[in-house]
């Protein structure tokens with residue numbers, strides 16, 4: 001529960017603001033889009049002018065989320081978005097803990113000295129903000145947005161649209177209420193969202209069963225041909241090269257969930273997806289239990305994230321990236337096992 005003094009201050013800041021901008025992290029996922037759309041719709045209900053700006057495009061499978069028409073991607077309409085950021089009198093940072101994750105937006109946002117509020121659930125928040133709402137024991141930024149609205153305004157004005165957007169991030173950040181979702185509080189929130197009229201089955205259908213045939217064949221190909229299993233360090237690596245992406249007409253979002261699949265193999269505790277980009281590779285890491293894969297991402301790939309889900313980037317080839325992992329993962333696992341003793 002946010003304390004009374006902070007509630008009053010934030011309420012006043014919101015009351016005194018009119019042009020509000022909400023910013024997400026690069027490659028916005030279900031939680032980034034869900035949380036910004038939910039809060040955006042709520043602020044609109046309060047009579048504010050709201051713009052949600054993502055550093056790059058959101059994947060197509062999120063294009064139905066209520067509030068998505070408030071979202072603009074910085075990969076287009078840059079001049080207009082620069083103006084919007086410049087003119088904002090309040091900026092929210094959602095679903096990211098460091099400004100670096102804002103990509104090209106970072107320097108523009110920094111230039112505006114207006115009030116900034118961060119709502120996020122990643123460990124070690126470090127950003128220049130006036131109010132930082134950070135909890136790492138919560139499923140998602142969406143759940144935090146629900147709590148933020150509840151503590152400050154109560155839940156009466158959470159419409160079924162807002163509830164739907166909130167549920168999107170709770171669902172996607174937990175793999176459908178699978179991992180990181182053992183806190184009973186989450187289900188109290190979900191119960192309230194259901195009572196607001198969300199259609200849970202329909203949301204699930206839209207999130208998980210709207211992929212293209214190409215995407216399913218791509219996943220099949222990757223598992224059959226591109227998965228390296230390193231039994232000695234309980235790990236699997238999947239490489240998604242540019243040529244394979246081209247072959248299967250890869251679209252933004254097509255690799256969603258792919259990194260989780262190797263966890264279905266008995267004994268695989270770490271799974272890594274390496275996606276080849278124009279001039280770099282993007283890595284997705286998943287781990288089981290207490291293996292802090294965010295530390296590995298941070299140490300070798302300038303990345304970070306949560307204990308069990310992290311990411312990073314590097315300007316290396318696919319082959320060299322695999323070599324870096326093969327070279328350093330055994331020591332990392334030994335270090336982890338030593339610490340566990």
Ligand code: 5GP
Nearest residue numbers: 122284285303304305306309310311312313
């Ligand atoms: P994903 O694999 O779904 O892209 O990312 C999983 C998690 O890792 C995200 O929720 C985010 O916390 C973190 N993450 C992904 N990419 C990066 C990155 O480049 N830098 C940092 N610091 N964290 C990342």
Ligand code: MN
Nearest residue numbers: 031095141173
């Ligand atoms: Mn999140």
